[in-house]
Amino acid sequence: MTTALRIITPGLSTTVQDLGRPGFQRLGVTVGGALDPISLGAANSLVGNPVNAGVLEVLYVGPSFLVDADNARLSFVGADAEIEILAHASAQNGEAVSSMRSVRVRRGQVVRVGSLRNGATLYIAVEGGFAIEPMLGSVSTDSRGRMGGWRGRALISGDVLPLHRSAATDRDEYRIEGLDLAPPCRVRVMCGPQSDYFAKTEIERFFASEYMVGAGSNRMGMRLEGSPIQHCRGFNIISDAIANGSVQVPGSGQPIVLLADHQTTGGYPKIATVISADLPAIGRLPIGSKISFTPTTIEEAVAARRKLAVDIEEINRKIIQITPPNAVVAARLLECNLISGVYNAAA
Amino acid sequence: MLEYRVLPAGDTALVVEFGDRIDQKLNAAVLALSHGLDAAQIPGITETIPTFRSLMVHYEPLELTASALVGQIEKQMHNLNTSASVGHVWHLPVCYDPDVAIDLDDVARRTSLTVQQVVERHSAPTYHVYMLGFLPGQAYMGEVAPELSLDRLENPRTQIPAGSLAIASAMSCVFPLETPCGWHVIGRCPIPLWDHGRATALLAPGDKVRFIPVSIREFETLTTGVSQGALRLEPISEFVGAAA
Numbered sequence: 001m002t003t004a005l006r007i008i009t010p011g012l013s014t015t016v017q018d019l020g021r022p023g024f025q026r027l028g029v030t031v032g033g034a035l036d037p038i039s040l041g042a043a044n045s046l047v048g049n050p051v052n053a054g055v056l057e058v059l060y061v062g063p064s065f066l067v068d069a070d071n072a073r074l075s076f077v078g079a080d081a082e083i084e085i086l087a088h089a090s091a092q093n094g095e096a097v098s099s100m101r102s103v104r105v106r107r108g109q110v111v112r113v114g115s116l117r118n119g120a121t122l123y124i125a126v127e128g129g130f131a132i133e134p135m136l137g138s139v140s141t142d143s144r145g146r147m148g149g150w151r152g153r154a155l156i157s158g159d160v161l162p163l164h165r166s167a168a169t170d171r172d173e174y175r176i177e178g179l180d181l182a183p184p185c186r187v188r189v190m191c192g193p194q195s196d197y198f199a200k201t202e203i204e205r206f207f208a209s210e211y212m213v214g215a216g217s218n219r220m221g222m223r224l225e226g227s228p229i230q231h232c233r234g235f236n237i238i239s240d241a242i243a244n245g246s247v248q249v250p251g252s253g254q255p256i257v258l259l260a261d262h263q264t265t266g267g268y269p270k271i272a273t274v275i276s277a278d279l280p281a282i283g284r285l286p287i288g289s290k291i292s293f294t295p296t297t298i299e300e301a302v303a304a305r306r307k308l309a310v311d312i313e314e315i316n317r318k319i320i321q322i323t324p325p326n327a328v329v330a331a332r333l334l335e336c337n338l339i340s341g342v343y344n345a346a347a
Numbered sequence: 348m349l350e351y352r353v354l355p356a357g358d359t360a361l362v363v364e365f366g367d368r369i370d371q372k373l374n375a376a377v378l379a380l381s382h383g384l385d386a387a388q389i390p391g392i393t394e395t396i397p398t399f400r401s402l403m404v405h406y407e408p409l410e411l412t413a414s415a416l417v418g419q420i421e422k423q424m425h426n427l428n429t430s431a432s433v434g435h436v437w438h439l440p441v442c443y444d445p446d447v448a449i450d451l452d453d454v455a456r457r458t459s460l461t462v463q464q465v466v467e468r469h470s471a472p473t474y475h476v477y478m479l480g481f482l483p484g485q486a487y488m489g490e491v492a493p494e495l496s497l498d499r500l501e502n503p504r505t506q507i508p509a510g511s512l513a514i515a516s517a518m519s520c521v522f523p524l525e526t527p528c529g530w531h532v533i534g535r536c537p538i539p540l541w542d543h544g545r546a547t548a549l550l551a552p553g554d555k556v557r558f559i560p561v562s563i564r565e566f567e568t569l570t571t572g573v574s575q576g577a578l579r580l581e582p583i584s585e586f587v588g589a590a591a
Contacts, residue, residue: 022405025396026381027548028479028541136546145483146524147543193354193362238369239480239487241396241403243356265398265480273357301358302408309409 003069003166005126007159008089008110011063013219016130016149016161017123018054021138025241025264032140032148032260035219035283036121039077039181042315043125046075046102046174051312054132054139056124056155059219060286062113063155067105073127073168074111075102078181079119079284086110101175101322102127104168119183120286128165144220144261174319183289184281188296188304189247189272193240197269198249199232206247206271210292211255217287219261224291228253231269239267245274245282247293257282277304348424349376353417358408359393363420364401369489369517373400374477375429378553382432383423391416397552398478399487434476434553435582439521439536441470441512441558442566447535449507454514454531458494466560468492469533474519476554482524484541484548488556490517503529510536512558519558534558537569538580549580 007014017040020033034040034057041051056063062081066089076083076099086094088108097103099122105111116122132139132150141149150159195203211224235251242248246258248268257274258266260283274282275296285291296304354362363380365373374397381397384404391411396403406416443466445451455462474488491514499515504527507513511522513530522528523541540549550556561569572578 023394024483024546025394026479026552028481028483028485029546144524144526147483147546190355190357193356193364238367238399239478240362240364240398240401241356241360241480243360243403243405245357263481264396265478270356273355273360275357276359298355298358298408298413302412305358306409 002160003163005072005161005163006066006068007155007157007161008064008066010155010157010159011058011113012061013059014063014155015057015141015143016054016132017057017140018138019052020140020260021136021142021148024136028264029136030142030145030261030264031244032142033138034121034123035260036078036123036181036280038280038312038315039121039123039284041312042176042179043075043077043123045316045319046077046176047073047125047127048169049125049127049129053125053129054149055126058113058116058122058124059120061115062122064110064112067107067109067111068160069107069163069165070167071104071106072163072165073102073104073173075125076100076113076122077125077176077179078122079116079286081116081122082114084112086112100177100179102173104173116286118286119181119284121284126163127168128163131162131164142261144263172321175322176315176318177320178318179315181284183284183286184278185290186292186294187278187282188275188301189245189293190275190296190298190301191272192270193273194237194269195271197231197233197237198229198271202229202232203271205229206255207293207295210290213285213287213289213291214254215287219259221259221262222257222282222285224255224257226254229255229271235268237267237269239265242266242270243273245276245279246270247272247274259283275301275304277301277308349427351376351424353420355413356403358413360403360405361413361416362401362403366400369399369477371475372429374475374552375432376427377402378432379427379429380420380423383427384419387419387423389416389419398480430588432553433585433587434551434555436555436557436584436586437550437580437582438557438559439538439580440561440565440569441534441536442561442563443469443534444563444566446563447566448512448533450513450531451533454495454497454533457497460494465495465533468495469514469519470558470560474556474558476550476552476556478552479548479550482522482526482541484523484550485520486540486548486550486554486556488519491519497531499529500531503527507532508535510539512536535566537566537573539573554582555586
């Protein structure tokens, strides 16, 4: 018997992601990894995985997939979305499942994730994880480098993602409470490394402006639209390395925040860098939303990083067992299955 | 001691910058500092990324403060030995046949040279590998002869094949994977610069490269040899310090 998730519709851009493959940027290898590593960790914790196990990262529009395993435990963490479990592939309606919880699904059932609301990302973890060979220590999909994940690309219809477990462990379901995943309207940055390519007035303009996340944004970078930033020494620099969260300003003057899949090196001046503690939040920011930048110091940035590390530790304490509601869901699913069985017989 | 400045790149990386130009001496300093920091195995440094004229140092600020890291960099700079690095000399076969060199005629036109002259001038120098970046295993090699120096294409191509040899300004690159590209494609290299299976790069910063022109038939033979696993390119020689 196979144990797999069979992709029926892939969604807009669904990829396997973990915490990425740091350590090989000197070879030109992108780090990648989840845009929002906090949600990734929470999704894994809900199904009992190590926090850095590979999960499905959904952008904007979710996938639908068939469960081809005796049963499996899934969890959904991130933006709000309509998530349904259908009794079989030709069922029209299914049982709604809320996100921020784990749920058990059975062979033949179909999970359908709709459009995301109030956020760009949703993470779907499966207990035991995907049976995918890590590359350079990671199962993250690097689409540009064509490595990792499922065949080095976003999922397409017909993909069969093998699972490590053929059945979920017999236990109650969990949900997570009080985890704030609202996309930010303001993130903190440190100036540099190339803030000397901009006059003081232009740096002030950058901090005073509100930008809109543009339609060209993707896992490589968030293209901002708003008040253009002028360079005082041209917009070409000798290519140098790029850090996660770098805010580069190309010739158009419209800043680009470089995200997880950014290339390792680039040739535009970088006015500022988003601090590490605010990177998971900016990863949730959807196209069309507004964002502003606040300058901060290294001391504040490190304090924020320390606080984030504590907050991540706390996530486990926000996970609560949900025995009775789960029993109800299971009963309803069973009912739903039986009813559609009757329908099928009649057809 | 070489002049340098340290620039913040957020709270988990900083940039050690040696100047504002593409220069082999500056690049040697970048590589020497990179080797020095790697060899020192300083707890808290997670990754160093050498580029043309600067080194990015990634660190864990909860383990190593920025000021302590700057102190470690100062210490390395006092003892910097730019002549101790080991490199390899490579002879890379390249096919300049118009069948695989889509921009060769255009480059000849833009530079007012014949196709033959473009090939001769491009394959004459020994190139220095400044850095790897953009794609896995992609080496930036310089310098291209001044008469071949061209700005990037006005309209970048959405896709060029893996192995494409292309030029822009003073640099030559062999693009290891199929990729969008705004450079001028003047040839194709049958030797993979990135080994997907073993996740290794053929070239390293500091290496020296000569391009050896091969015919389209030789190119096809080499491509077949590589795909059958029968062919693996070895360096011509190893050197310490500045290469011949």
